[in-house]
Amino acid sequence: MAKIKEPQTASATLDILSKSFLRNTDIAKLACCGTTKAGVIANEIRKLAKERNYYIPFGLLPTELVIDYLKINTSYLKKIHGIERSLNNDKENSKCTL
Numbered sequence: 001m002a003k004i005k006e007p008q009t010a011s012a013t014l015d016i017l018s019k020s021f022l023r024n025t026d027i028a029k030l031a032c033c034g035t036t037k038a039g040v041i042a043n044e045i046r047k048l049a050k051e052r053n054y055y056i057p058f059g060l061l062p063t064e065l066v067i068d069y070l071k072i073n074t075s076y077l078k079k080i081h082g083i084e085r086s087l088n089n090d091k092e093n094s095k096c097t098l
Contacts, residue, residue: 005032010080017067017074021060030070045069 016026028038045065049056
């Protein structure tokens with residue numbers, strides 16, 4: 001039976017998206033898929049990049065194109081990331097210290 005990929009937290013996703021270029025493993029994490037499907041996605045993005053005259057380093061893809069292709073809502077992720085941070089701060093502040 002195939003292992004189900006778990007979606008990442010907003011902060012983990014934003015960490016990946018903070019890079020200028022992404023690898024297939026990054027795409028697999030963002031798309032919650034395996035490396036084979038990530039390779040298919042990467043090839044489709046690579047074709048789009050060549051049509052738009054992007055320079056593509058070997059094995060890397062521009063993050064901007066990956067965000068566009070996967071339709072990632074970065075403003076929503078930033079909002080959720082802020083909520084996650086405030087929840088974590090509340091948990092830390094509520095701990096009892098002796």
